[in-house]
Amino acid sequence: MNFVGIDGVGVGLTRQHQRLGKIFDVWSLHIPVKDRTSFTGLVQLIERTIRSEHNHSPNKPIYLVGESLGACFALAVAARNPHIDLVLVLSNPATSFSMSVPQSTISLLEFIPGQMTLTLCHILSSMTGDPLKMAIDNVVKGISVPPTIQDLSTYLSVLADILPNETLLWKLELLKSASAYANARLHSVKAQTLILYSGKDQMMPSEEEGQRLSRELPNCQTRSSAHVWQEEGVDLVTIIKGAGYYRRGKCINYVSDFIPLTTTEFNKFCEEIRLRSDLTSPVMLSTLEDGKIVADLSGIPSEGPVLYVGYHNLLGLEAFPMVQQFMIQRNVLVRCVAHPMFFESKDGGLPDFEGNDTLRIIGGVPASAVNLYKLLSSKSHVMLHPGGMREALHRKGEEYKLFWPESSEFVRMSSTFGAKIIPFGAVGEDDIAQIVLDYNDQMKIPFLKSQIEEMNKRVVKLRTDITGEVANQPVHLPLPIPKIPGRFYYYFGKPIETKGRKQELRDRKKSQKLYLQVKGEVENCIAYLKEKRQNDPYRNILPRLIYQATHGFRAQVPTFEL
Structure with a gap:
């Protein structure tokens, strides 16, 4: 359900209705212009609808989407109904009304009832899209109206009829x-809440208010946006997915609740990693069934389940270019299995940053045996790094060294679903930076040591039941010094069949033998790439830039001969 802003006509989400309607039953609240129902009366009206829907589908969440005044409605309903599973998506909440420009407008309208055009301009500038906002700003500054709004005065005249002075005052x-009602009951709001705020809001301190509410509400995240959601290019569904807020049941299921990328989302993802791709010109090699190595991904199976098992490069940045190329070359989405801290919020997770949202949007899944089971059972293509954070956050001198558990973690599960196992190596990322301070160095510095220890008290622990070096996965951030970007190389070995071997691989010794075979193949892939790249005339960035300057910057740069 979406709630209106101050205009009362509910047009704020018009641009979003089509996309929202594909995954939600969308209801909108409309307040007639002449309606004078009190705030509490409107809240009770909303409650009746919410409770009716909850009784009809008690195991499904109800999403309340509100902007400005609508955000106050959503907060009030959530405070009064803590037993209902609600998800709040709030844009520029008007809970900061007492510190806003419209607060002073009330007295202005009372004393100057006939002159409302300037007041409307100010109010509309806080709730409309870029074209109208630009037009309003230009009128105020004495600049001609741009062609996007041909007759602003006529438009304002119509709005003046819709919102006469007495209605606007009301x-x-x-x-x-x-605002007062919602603020007084924030302590009662237990609902999962996502707050979108704009740092360019001239009417209300939206950014400060977003941060305040995130501290006040126990289950809240924030996202900053330079735009409001009725503007072109803003996709509310993508924002909800990126924050990890889309779910069909009481808890999110990252496998069954996943919504495949749209073309727009994939293009945005490619744009986000474009600089990295341009600087590193990834080379993708795969192996055909007859063992021939080819300079593309034609050796990758089209149908799943497939498990790609490989080495985790420094900081794990090799995953995104791999996902991109699989989509471009084979139209195959590879689901990345990642540490749960990338999917948690506040305690137990990392601070919000753009990479977390991107990981969720492209189908990332928290690492767990249950999630791997769900992915393989749904015939997905899955990327797994048995070395986990121990490899991605390795120490000095540990480049391209595997840190895997002693015993198999994935072989028997793969055989249960007949998944193909494809060992792969990725080379190049460990060479684009030199680690200056690794974990061992930082633990000798009291300030950094205390920070690492405090962070690891909150982060979800993995592999608590195993021993060895791979179990040593403290969260920290190595301090690297960037080098001149080299080139990334990926080599996918020959698929290993497990179909029809379920009974055979139940035997611990045979399962362990296959596990060690996969590990050996990954090491061979890495060694192959490290040797062959020596003969790549375009390994260094300067020759690649020259090639692209003469052949076009979207041209595929050649590599070594196979």
Whole structure:
């Protein structure tokens, strides 16, 4: 359900309705212009609908989406109904009304009832899209109206009929009472909440308010946006997916709740990693069934389940170019298995940053045996790094060294579903930076040591039941010094069949033998790439830039001969 802003006509989410309608049943609240129902009366009206839907589907969450005044409605309903599973998505909440420009507008309208155009301009600038906002700003500054708004005065005249002075005054009084009501009950809000705020909001301190609410609410995340959601290019579904807020049941299921990427989302993902791809010109090699190595991904199976098992490079940045190329070359989405801290919020996770959202949007899944089981049973293509963070956060002198558990973690599960196992090596990322301070160095510095220890108290622990070096996975951030970018190389070995071997691989010795075979193949892939790249005339960035300058920057740069 989406709630209106101060205008009361519910047009704020018009651009989003089509996409939202594909995954939600969308209801909108409309407040007639002449309606004078009090804020509490409107809250009770909303509650009746919410409770009815909850009774009809008690195991499904109800999403309340509100902007400005609508955000206050959502918070009020959530405070009064903590037993209902609600997800709040709030844009620029008007809970900061007492510190806003519209607060002073109330007295202005009371004393100057006839002159409202300037007031409307100010109010509309806080709730409309870029074209109108630019037009309003230009009128105020005495600049001609751009062609996107041919007759602003006529438009404002129509809005003046819709929101006459007495109606506007009522709306502002409603906003004032809504803000006070919601603020007084924030302590009762237990709902999962996502707050979107704009740092360019000239009417309300939206950024400061977003941060305040994230501290006040126990289950809350924030996202900053320079735009409001009714503007072109802003996709509310993508924002919800990126924050990890889309779920069909009481808890999110990263396998069954995943929504495949749209073309727009994939293009945005490619744009985000474009600089990295341009600087490193990834080379993708695969192996055909007859053992021939080819300079593309034609050796990759089209149908799953497939498990890609490989080495985790420094900071794990090799995953995104791999996902991109699999989509471009084979239209295959590879689901990345990653540490749970990338999917948690606040305690137990990392601070919000863009890479976390991107990982969720492209189908990343928290590492666990249950999730791997679900992925393989759904015939997915899955990327797994048995070395986990121990490899991605390795120490000095440990480049391209595997840290795998002693015993198999994936062989028997793969055989249960007849998954193909493809060992792969990725080379290049460990060479683009030199580690200056690794974990051992940082633990000798009291300030950094205390930070690492405090962080690891909150982060979800993995592999607590095993021993050995791979179990030593403290979260920290190595301090690297970047080098001149080299080139990334990926080599996918010949697929290893497990179909029809379920009974055979139940034997611990045979399962362990296959596990060691996969590990050996990964090491062979790495060694092959490290040797062959020596003969790549375009390994260094300067020859690649010259080639692209003459052949086009989207041209595929050649590599060594196979």
